[in-house]
Amino acid sequence: MNKMPMKWLLLLQLLQLTCYFSSGSCGKVLVWPVEFSHWMNMKTILDELVTRGHEVTVLESSASTLIDPNKPLAMKFETFPISLTKDDFQKVAKILIETWMLVVKDYFWIHLSTMQRLFEEFSDIGIKICSEVVSNKKLMTKLQESKFDVVLADAVGPCGELLAEMYNEEKWNQFYSEVLGKPTTLVETMGKAEMWLIRNYWDFSFPRPRLPNVEFVGGLHCKPAKPLPKEMEEFVQSSGEHGIVVFSLGSMVSNMSEERANVIASALAQIPQKVLWRYDGKKPDTLGPNTRLYKWIPQNDLLGHPKTKAFITHGGSNGIYEAIYHGIPMVGLPLFADQPHNVVHMTTKGAAIRLDLETMSTEDLLNALKEVINNPFYKENVMRLSAIQHDQPMKPLDRAIFWIEFVMRHRGAQHLRPAAHDLTWFQYHSLDVIGFLLACVTTAVFVITKCCLFCCRKFARIGKKGKKD
Amino acid sequence: MNKMPMKWLLLLQLLQLTCYFSSGSCGKVLVWPVEFSHWMNMKTILDELVTRGHEVTVLESSASTLIDPNKPLAMKFETFPISLTKDDFQKVAKILIETWMLVVKDYFWIHLSTMQRLFEEFSDIGIKICSEVVSNKKLMTKLQESKFDVVLADAVGPCGELLAEMYNEEKWNQFYSEVLGKPTTLVETMGKAEMWLIRNYWDFSFPRPRLPNVEFVGGLHCKPAKPLPKEMEEFVQSSGEHGIVVFSLGSMVSNMSEERANVIASALAQIPQKVLWRYDGKKPDTLGPNTRLYKWIPQNDLLGHPKTKAFITHGGSNGIYEAIYHGIPMVGLPLFADQPHNVVHMTTKGAAIRLDLETMSTEDLLNALKEVINNPFYKENVMRLSAIQHDQPMKPLDRAIFWIEFVMRHRGAQHLRPAAHDLTWFQYHSLDVIGFLLACVTTAVFVITKCCLFCCRKFARIGKKGKKD
Known part of the structure; x- marks a missing residue:
């Protein structure tokens, strides 16, 4: 029970x-x-x-x-x-x-x-x-x-x-x-x-x-995007051919220091894309007219929107999977837990650039965004991952x-x-087998040595006897 | 090219x-x-x-x-x-x-x-x-x-x-x-x-x-059984409630010594089931009226027939899979290649009994057949394997x-x-890492020992000097 x-x-x-x-x-x-x-x-x-x-x-x-x-x-x-x-x-x-x-x-x-x-x-x-x-x-x-x-x-x-x-x-x-x-x-x-x-x-x-x-x-949990709320769709459409950037640090961290928020806002203000930023803190002074703050965003629907060019993420595995599913290149700002590990995976596969939220400058973020949006390398790689995600037997x-x-x-x-669950630790590491083989070898060496010594002594005695005769 | x-x-x-x-x-x-x-x-x-x-x-x-x-x-x-x-x-x-x-x-x-x-x-x-x-x-x-x-x-x-x-x-x-x-x-x-x-x-x-x-x-390659040829279906139906036994040693071995054939035929003659035996050699003298010889049998259709009670097999993986698919217990007479290995798997999983074609007696075969046909243990186990085979995601x-x-x-x-394909043999076995760590340890031990020796000497000299003073 x-x-x-x-x-x-x-x-x-x-x-x-x-x-x-x-x-x-x-x-x-x-x-x-x-x-x-x-x-x-x-x-x-x-x-x-x-x-x-x-x-x-x-x-x-x-x-x-x-x-x-x-x-x-x-x-x-x-x-x-x-x-x-x-x-x-x-x-x-x-x-x-x-x-x-x-x-x-x-x-x-x-x-x-x-x-x-x-x-x-x-x-x-x-x-x-x-x-x-x-x-x-x-x-x-x-x-x-x-x-x-x-x-x-x-x-x-x-x-x-x-x-x-x-x-x-x-x-x-x-x-x-x-x-x-x-x-x-x-x-x-x-x-x-x-x-x-x-x-x-x-x-x-x-x-x-x-x-x-x-x-x-x-x-x-990934699924095709649903239509956005009317106001949000209008803002997204107003981005024209430049498209949009989606920015969220996940459900567990909703704000950051004012200084960091200004560094980020200032970088976002310099890109031609419109930005939808999930942010709960005080509005940064450097916030550009192209950036809108939201307490909550329909993340999957935004990532699946045809206008979306990049995703700034903390690297939670759910968000990364949504980006892979919809084929959106990422800028990763990992915070804790498996997030640094997840972002490293994405950078290694060429689908993301990693930055450090606490130490990055406005220019670092700006360059990273420009790179993932304009260099086809990132889009191609994330599209390859997306194809793998979509093309499964089931x-x-x-x-x-x-x-x-x-x-x-x-x-x-x-x-x-696997039978491994039912083995003791010494069976699991084959110590019983190794022990048995070692015992066999030791016994064999011992017996052979004893035999050799016995033979040597015997021959030595015969030799002595021969000399005496 | x-x-x-x-x-x-x-x-x-x-x-x-x-x-x-x-x-x-x-x-x-x-x-x-x-x-x-x-x-x-x-x-x-x-x-x-x-x-x-x-x-x-x-x-x-x-x-x-x-x-x-x-x-x-x-x-x-x-x-x-x-x-x-x-x-x-x-x-x-x-x-x-x-x-x-x-x-x-x-x-x-x-x-x-x-x-x-x-x-x-x-x-x-x-x-x-x-x-x-x-x-x-x-x-x-x-x-x-x-x-x-x-x-x-x-x-x-x-x-x-x-x-x-x-x-x-x-x-x-x-x-x-x-x-x-x-x-x-x-x-x-x-x-x-x-x-x-x-x-x-x-x-x-x-x-x-x-x-x-x-x-x-x-x-x-397994598939539901198709109807049998008319003459064969009549023979199978004539078995009544006892059902039939299917016997084949595969496509590569079609005959055996007269003595072995007689040992087998004599065992088959003593069971109440009808037997369909794929056999190309001389008709054995001990062949019972319940056994018919065929140069070729529709093996999958026979194994999938509701009257089939047991399968005598050489243990080729194709035949074993057909028996698993249709849930038929086996008597294995492995000959070569992976066949002994396959039959051991089936005996371990409780779906077969293994015999040695060259040394078994009439009684051995008779007992094994009675056991797999009448003891529900074998049928239950092979049905469990059959359920696993049929119940896959795809x-x-x-x-x-x-x-x-x-x-x-x-x-x-x-x-x-896996990246293992691209590693050299010493990388694959982590010898480079182990070597590096060993070098670190060796260096550390060397440096620490030298430092200790140096200090000891120094103190010893100071001590001597002190005594002199």
């Missing part, structure tokens, strides 16, 4: 699919989600599952910010009370992100200990929420009685496997062991996932080996749904599970 | 897809096929390509036995003359297979040198055919003028990578370098393939990492065609190519 909450897991950019419950072929899906941009991908999958007639229940804490009360959703939400308020949760997340941005900006080692402390704090909140769920007997009974077919969990923690090591891991192992009533570890429990859906694909990532229970479904969302339904239909996907 | 014939390659169970030519988007496919059972899979793909409107040209030597003159094919054949006759080629193949069966039957090491000599002989024939193609100027010019979009090659040699090592490899490297006019190796040339289509899938094989330019398309043939067309559309699939 207590197995569900194990799905609060710590890997970035992964959706983990675990089949714990079995019932008829009804298709009941329980979801353990993660806040912020991760919810975007999960929601895309859940919407499709609901469309296909499955019953979806999302577990969310009373401190969660998942639901936008203005947008009713087709799925059910099961809200459980926790002793943390929305404000508490947001505050810790905000401090964590701000420190993380410092780590990216300055040298890693200076802020390491602060980061470690903050991650531990965040991890403790995770354990706290998890523990309040598993001890909620009424909820647990209700969930158990619901007989779900599959648990879909976003296996995220800020910074993936690396952080799973940094987070006092023992703490999670101890917690998991206590709840399950048997010695286990976080990694062992994670390893029970039937299927891993990775928010990546070979347009974004570089070729490397993957296991059969891993499906790359990056870009599953769409990423359809593949994600296929494997979720497969796990429900077959009560798992054990035929895709 | 001389690049095409390189596609005579030496890996078993692989179809290699290489994009060498570029023209319009016409879809012109050049095929370098391999004889015998390998042709079955290749032909399935080619038929589908022709159906989808592509122009397919198959290169075949005058010694080839690919075309059945009774069955006209929709694809074009380009026959080139070689100085070897059909009989010569068949004779060498026959001797090789017979020796290989000996190797499987008895101990490997006894026949190793004979095998090595035979493989070398077979490899020399390969080089001979290859060299007669590349020196055929008329043919080469014709092919070059045809501007093909893709070369589809069956990368087979009897026994795969292992044998590529055994085959005086240098000979092939030298030959390849001569033809291309630059130093190269067989492996380097093979590594240029854009896409590898593997005749396997996770129902047959065990989960292991794979690279993105590898697609597992095992079972692509059918294996469609995936194979998709990637062939992808390579044509995009002039390759470079985004799936």
Whole structure:
């Protein structure tokens, strides 16, 4: 019964699919989600599952910010009370992100200990929420009685496997062991996932080996652009043949220092394109007449607009995928988490230029924008990535749904599970085989040496005897 | 111009897809096929390509036995003359297979040198055919003028990578370098393939990492059963509720010793099922009235027949895939090549029992047949494998065609190519990194030791001086 909450897991950019419950072929899906941009991908999958007639229940804490009360959703939400308020949760997340941005900006080692402390704090909140769920007997009974077919969990923690090591891991192992009533570890429990859906694909990532229970479904949230709001469309059309530039630093960072905003605005004022900038702070003094500020922009619809020439982005994987999907070259201003990594991928593939938000000058940004807009190199490369994204045997969302339904239909996907999960660490590294071979060699050397010595002595004695005779 | 014939390659169970030519988007496919059972899979793909409107040209030597003159094919054949006759080629193949069966039957090491000599002989024939193609100027010019979009090659040699090592490899490297006019190796040339289509899938094989330019398309030749010829259907129906057993040792071995045939026939005579046995030799004396001999059987249609209870097979991958597809438990009598390996996979997955054709008794075969027919364990397991084969995001043939067309559309699939191909052997094994780190450590140790020694001496001198004072 207590197995569900194990799905609060710590890997970035992964959706983990675990089949714990079995019932008829009804298709009941329980979801353990993660806040912020991760919810975007999960929601895309859940919407499709609901469309296909499955019953979806999302577990969310009373401190969660998942639901936008203005947008009713087709799925059910099961809200459980926790002793943390929305404000508490947001505050810790905000401090964590701000420190993380410092780590990216300055040298890693200076802020390491602060980061470690903050991650531990965040991890403790995770354990706290998890523990309040598993001890909620009424909820647990209700969930158990619901007989779900599959648990879909976003296996995220800020910074993936690396952080799973940094987070006092023992703490999670101890917690998991206590709840399950048997010695286990976080990694062992994670390893029970039937299927891993990775928010990546070979347009974004570089070729490397993957296991059969891993499906790359990056870009599953991308879709053709819808028409823009009237006022926005008029502004976009007023750009003429020069077109527009779209600028957003994502949903988690909405403002910056006044000085930085002026540096940026001043660069934007010097390009012939019109600019739509998602910005929540004070209007910069250097803002040009070609630039408009918005508290929110329909990012996918703008990137899919035929007038769009470039995208200035913080390098979140969702935004990058939308740019790849619509074939828009990028200027990357990575802030934290996987963003520097994502932007490096795009620059290596020739689809973006990377700048440092904190140190760049007006001229740096201006030159980068001119380059990605006017040098066909960037457009050609991003169009090549776009072709790869569009030309797949099956769409990423359809593949994600296929494997979720497969796990429900077959009560798992054990035929895709590598035997490595069931090996001990010394078996995994072939130490038992190496040990056995070493033992064989040692024995052989020992026996041969002994034989040689024996023969030598024997011959030596015969020799002596011969001499005596 | 001389690049095409390189596609005579030496890996078993692989179809290699290489994009060498570029023209319009016409879809012109050049095929370098391999004889015998390998042709079955290749032909399935080619038929589908022709159906989808592509122009397919198959290169075949005058010694080839690919075309059945009774069955006209929709694809074009380009026959080139070689100085070897059909009989010569068949004779060498026959001797090789017979020796290989000996190797499987008895101990490997006894026949190793004979095998090595035979493989070398077979490899020399390969080089001979290859060299007669590349020196055929008329043919080469014709092919070059045809501007093909893709070369589809069956990368087979009897026994795969292992044998590529055994085959005086240098000979092939030298030959390849001569033809291309630059130093190269067989492996380097093979590594240029854009896409590898593997005749396997996770129902047959065990989960292991794979690279993105590898697609597992095992079972692509399987299809629903067609009605049987009238006389055969009557015989099958006469089996009543007991059903039938299908028995074939494949297309390459059609007879066996009289003694073995009698042992088998005697076991078959004792089961309540009717038996359809593909057998070309003298009618065994012990043949029961329930067993009929056929020179040829419609294997897929029989395995897909609702009356079929078991399949006695040599364990060729095509036959095993048909049994998986239709969910028929097996008794495996492996003879050579990958057959022992294939049968072990099926026994491990609980879908077959393995026997040794040369040593088994009548009772062994009888017991094995009774077991796979009456013990639900085998039927359940093979039905599970069948479910895995049928429940894929996309059918294996469609995936194979998709990637062939992808390579044509995009002039390759470079985004799936692992960078490992471009590393030298010491980079591949990270020896450069390890070397650098070792050098750093050595330098550090050296410097620290020197510093310590210097300090010690200095202090010692000060100490002495102090004492003097």
